[in-house]
């Protein structure tokens with residue numbers, strides 16, 4: 001494993017740290033309160049290259065290692081979990097699979113635009129009856145002489161409010177569960193695609209989540225992404241990267257919670273002294289820091305595997321599981337340390353406490369990650 005970074009990568013992360021502190025953090029509360037997709041912040045992030053971090057420079061990307069990409073997302077997430085998720089979807093779930101599996105024409109049309117933020121992508125796998133059981137696709141794509149006709153309903157599609165293109169999964173051979181699923185790259189301005197706002201959410205508000213209704217949507221045969229019938233594999237490969245990114249997103253929230261708890265422990269006085277003088281508080285802080293650092297090492301390991309190994313499935317599952325749960329514990333403990341000050345609506349901890357919960361749900365619940373890890377352990 002190699003976690004060292006070049007001087008250029010260190011300089012890049014310094015730029016991201018400044019961007020997160022000066023441009024993202026001041027907007028976090030407003031994004032949370034309004035739930036409006038932060039287009040202008042994403043535009044600024046794109047200008048720094050954050051919409052195409054791992055893509056080659058030849059298509060407008062930054063060609064960063066996954067380790068550096070994850071570190072950048074963690075910094076952004078400490079300022080706003082929402083902004084980090086938006087970027088992670090574009091990078092890991094759309095641009096990367098397009099780069100890996102797309103035809104020359106698909107790449108020509110979309111890759112540079114996605115890398116530079118000129119276009120934004122979304123990823124539509126989940127359905128009302130296909131969440132953890134993602135193979136149970138009820139969206140169908142029928143092949144006819146003019147191409148494919150897609151019908152079905154996708155739920156909770158992040159970025160879809162403003163996205164220009166979606167990778168949508170549909171059964172092309174409904175009788176062959178899992179193996180009969182294909183992926184399609186579809187511009188969202190095609191006729192007969194309806195965007196319906198997803199339900200309001202507890203946290204990570206402002207993701208632009210939409211339910212997408214495909215009503216006999218015609219796409220050319222050139223919309224097929226990867227091979228017909230291999231869409232589930234493509235989704236799992238994309239989610240490998242996505243889970244490393246969600247580990248980073250969770251860690252950003254967890255670290256922000258720890259930082260808040262440390263700050264408050266130093267300043268809040270009770271019984272004539274800062275509460276940080278009490279050993280029970282110190283031990284809480286020590287446990288939070290250790291828990292998060294363990295998660296960070298797993299995240300780096302998974303990112304490194306993503307850079308070097310053909311597959312990083314188990315590593316990514318472990319990283320996401322540990323990071324999302326450690327960050328949840330950190331937010332919970334920080335809430336206890338800040339007590340009424342944390343519980344106040346509008347406090348930073350209150351937002352972090354709500355924001356972290358989704359990391360144990362999206363891109364595979366904690367139970368799904370444990371199923372992946374258990375399958376590997378049992379061989």
Ligand SMILES: Cc1cc2nc3c(=O)[nH]c(=O)nc-3n(C[C@H](O)[C@H](O)[C@H](O)COP(=O)(O)OP(=O)(O)OC[C@H]3O[C@@H](n4cnc5c(N)ncnc54)[C@H](O)[C@@H]3O)c2cc1C
Pocket residue numbers: 089123124125126128130131132133155156157158159201204207209358361362363364365366367368
């Ligand atoms: C904010 C947000 C953003 C999202 N963004 C996207 C997106 O951009 N694109 C997209 O495609 N999807 C997205 N999703 C959907 C998300 O991926 C699903 O919600 C998730 O996969 C879980 O599916 P579900 O909600 O249907 O839960 P279910 O699958 O119904 O699970 C219910 C419960 O049962 C458990 N469970 C299910 N099966 C098993 C089993 N075999 N063994 C043990 N336990 C099990 C689950 O872990 C969970 O606790 C998003 C969701 C949210 C909340």
